[in-house]
Amino acid sequence: MERVAIIGASMTQFGQREGEWIQDLLAEAGSECLEDAGVDADDVEHLYVSNMASGEFEGQTGVPNALAHDLDAMPAYTQRVDQTSSSGGAGIYAAWQSVASGASDMTLLVGGEKMTHKTTGEATDVIASLTHPAEYKHGVTLPSFAGLTARHYLERFDAPRESLGKVAVKNHKNGVDNPHAQFQKEVDLETVLESPIVADPLRLYDFCPITDGSAALMLCPESVAEAYTDEYVVISGIDGATDTHVVHEREDPTVMGGVVESGNGAYEMSGYGPADIDVAELHDMFTILEFLQMEGLGFAEQGEAWKRVADGDTERDGELPINTSGGLKSKGHPLGASGVAQGVEIYEQLVGEAGPRQVDADVGLCCNVGGFGNCVITTIMEAAQ
Amino acid sequence: MERVAIIGASMTQFGQREGEWIQDLLAEAGSECLEDAGVDADDVEHLYVSNMASGEFEGQTGVPNALAHDLDAMPAYTQRVDQTSSSGGAGIYAAWQSVASGASDMTLLVGGEKMTHKTTGEATDVIASLTHPAEYKHGVTLPSFAGLTARHYLERFDAPRESLGKVAVKNHKNGVDNPHAQFQKEVDLETVLESPIVADPLRLYDFCPITDGSAALMLCPESVAEAYTDEYVVISGIDGATDTHVVHEREDPTVMGGVVESGNGAYEMSGYGPADIDVAELHDMFTILEFLQMEGLGFAEQGEAWKRVADGDTERDGELPINTSGGLKSKGHPLGASGVAQGVEIYEQLVGEAGPRQVDADVGLCCNVGGFGNCVITTIMEAAQ
Numbered sequence: 149m150e151r152v153a154i155i156g157a158s159m160t161q162f163g164q165r166e167g168e169w170i171q172d173l174l175a176e177a178g179s180e181c182l183e184d185a186g187v188d189a190d191d192v193e194h195l196y197v198s199n200m201a202s203g204e205f206e207g208q209t210g211v212p213n214a215l216a217h218d219l220d221a222m223p224a225y226t227q228r229v230d231q232t233s234s235s236g237g238a239g240i241y242a243a244w245q246s247v248a249s250g251a252s253d254m255t256l257l258v259g260g261e262k263m264t265h266k267t268t269g270e271a272t273d274v275i276a277s278l279t280h281p282a283e284y285k286h287g288v289t290l291p292s293f294a295g296l297t298a299r300h301y302l303e304r305f306d307a308p309r310e311s312l313g314k315v316a317v318k319n320h321k322n323g324v325d326n327p328h329a330q331f332q333k334e335v336d337l338e339t340v341l342e343s344p345i346v347a348d349p350l351r352l353y354d355f356c357p358i359t360d361g362s363a364a365l366m367l368c369p370e371s372v373a374e375a376y377t378d379e380y381v382v383i384s385g386i387d388g389a390t391d392t393h394v395v396h397e398r399e400d401p402t403v404m405g406g407v408v409e410s411g412n413g414a415y416e417m418s419g420y421g422p423a424d425i426d427v428a429e430l431h432d433m434f435t436i437l438e439f440l441q442m443e444g445l446g447f448a449e450q451g452e453a454w455k456r457v458a459d460g461d462t463e464r465d466g467e468l469p470i471n472t473s474g475g476l477k478s479k480g481h482p483l484g485a486s487g488v489a490q491g492v493e494i495y496e497q498l499v500g501e502a503g504p505r506q507v508d509a510d511v512g513l514c515c516n517v518g519g520f521g522n523c524v525i526t527t528i529m530e531a532a533q
Numbered sequence: 534m535e536r537v538a539i540i541g542a543s544m545t546q547f548g549q550r551e552g553e554w555i556q557d558l559l560a561e562a563g564s565e566c567l568e569d570a571g572v573d574a575d576d577v578e579h580l581y582v583s584n585m586a587s588g589e590f591e592g593q594t595g596v597p598n599a600l601a602h603d604l605d606a607m608p609a610y611t612q613r614v615d616q617t618s619s620s621g622g623a624g625i626y627a628a629w630q631s632v633a634s635g636a637s638d639m640t641l642l643v644g645g646e647k648m649t650h651k652t653t654g655e656a657t658d659v660i661a662s663l664t665h666p667a668e669y670k671h672g673v674t675l676p677s678f679a680g681l682t683a684r685h686y687l688e689r690f691d692a693p694r695e696s697l698g699k700v701a702v703k704n705h706k707n708g709v710d711n712p713h714a715q716f717q718k719e720v721d722l723e724t725v726l727e728s729p730i731v732a733d734p735l736r737l738y739d740f741c742p743i744t745d746g747s748a749a750l751m752l753c754p755e756s757v758a759e760a761y762t763d764e765y766v767v768i769s770g771i772d773g774a775t776d777t778h779v780v781h782e783r784e785d786p787t788v789m790g791g792v793v794e795s796g797n798g799a800y801e802m803s804g805y806g807p808a809d810i811d812v813a814e815l816h817d818m819f820t821i822l823e824f825l826q827m828e829g830l831g832f833a834e835q836g837e838a839w840k841r842v843a844d845g846d847t848e849r850d851g852e853l854p855i856n857t858s859g860g861l862k863s864k865g866h867p868l869g870a871s872g873v874a875q876g877v878e879i880y881e882q883l884v885g886e887a888g889p890r891q892v893d894a895d896v897g898l899c900c901n902v903g904g905f906g907n908c909v910i911t912t913i914m915e916a917a918q
Contacts, residue, residue, distance in 0.1 A: 210663030278595030
């Protein structure tokens, strides 16, 4: 089967986009991606929109149809992809399938979410609606799962509290060099460790913000890509997997089954293993998740990811740079956009367009986590040779 | 490329499902489909959920993850497919792509919606959120588009008002023999023509009801299908296409571009033409839509579909039976389920399991319309030889 290529990428400014709506953000990223790829809207055959909740956030549905209209891409087929906080990764998978199945020779994927016009409580309520009602009714939201897991991890593996803080410090440092990041400012470890408690032991700086934004990727068969550019990226492996929807039914709270399964699937398909990955974007919605994904993906043994972070291995000049974009932590987390934006960062790193964030990389990986690991999509990309 | 087969189908009772929730309906159709196909939950690799608005209707999101959990199908990958009222058809397309791309060798598609616990006004508001804000703010909802289009059609093509009524009479007659239909009762032409006006010239019986329900299909490569059964169906052609999101920008209000484009795509892929279709399920959300789809799909010349209906060609014993299931009109229209349920009817007709509704058919077609033709998916199926 012919390989699937990525020939263009874009993202809007992430942050508070006052006075703009989901439609504006999607159209901005979508039209920039058309331009970046050098593709006419007329040539787009499939258009996927990764978005969790435009209906709940804005009372607006049918956004893929509106986007096809705004980009003047009719009669391109369009559909919305929702996999909660991993909608973006699910969008990459849907777009990959559309090309790999032969249904489309040019697929535009645009992910986005508009959230900041809601209060933090309102936005949290929408996000919490993805949890199992049996847990939610007891007040167990995603941040509280994170707090419980972090407490367990630190005690069981004798990891210092500072190790989690270092994830936040590193990702904020990377975000300074990302002009699209919501926060482009460094924070020191002391600030992180003394910030207000949200879900003990996790504090404010262990959490990603609420964000507006959109990101886009252009996918096509490799033979089509070659007609457009020499500088493209190939999706070498991609897979998605679920874990229990009821989080407390999992055997080991530090193992995210969806990360392990989707990672294994993506490794197998690509022929690469953890040691071949040069750069990775992980879903650091909470700092503890960066540890769990590093371990689930084989970048560290169970209980030892914190040591690699503490040793500086995951810094931009380390052995395995993680979240060079700033991650969800400083770049922001507009739900449907986040997984797509992970892909944008890996694309830019692999084609050498990451500017001051550039690392030396031939193979990259994204891991996008839905819910508290309820469904995870892992994508491995490589620079075209 | 290997063909994609359907090896099992199910649907729940459509209607008012008091005290049950979206999760219950999806799990009921999903587990019945596993049983019908003779497939273990462990063997499901991808699970798609077609659903427009569980967040808006029930404040519950993440339903695909919950369904994977309820069916004990972890670590199957799962994702929600939303294409407004054509979410079900989009689900068939997504499931087809998952198999045709090689990503999954066993894909379960479950469509569903829970709506009747809302008032008609509340449900209409959720549906109306798919229209373009520029039209919605002027009060132009889907029923009013239908009324305007019907008035134009009747006057321009000199069609009698009765011809629309006959669509309702026929579909209700078919629904009597569908034990899962919301309305299993005949209505006479007089009742239809004297029912209360909703959007002149359309009356109550020109509209489908608000419905709870779920439907499911099991898809796999043909070589896998053969290991399970001799009686299966093959997807011969499938395509989706958009039209303008702003309905008043269309050149001819009686031509739905998405129907024409997706129909042409599905015909081309299958090698079949309109004359080869033995049975069809069309999206009769409003009676006028059955005419527009018959014409867009080449079953009648423009302005002449009403004559075929008047002549009885589309009755169960006619030349081209349409909506043998009862259609959305009498079977009901649980948004995310409807396109899947169209597929269930064609599957049952082609494998000879349609009971009293059975017609003689080797090739069937479904047309699922999102919004007012904003996006349309057409699927052509044939009995395996």
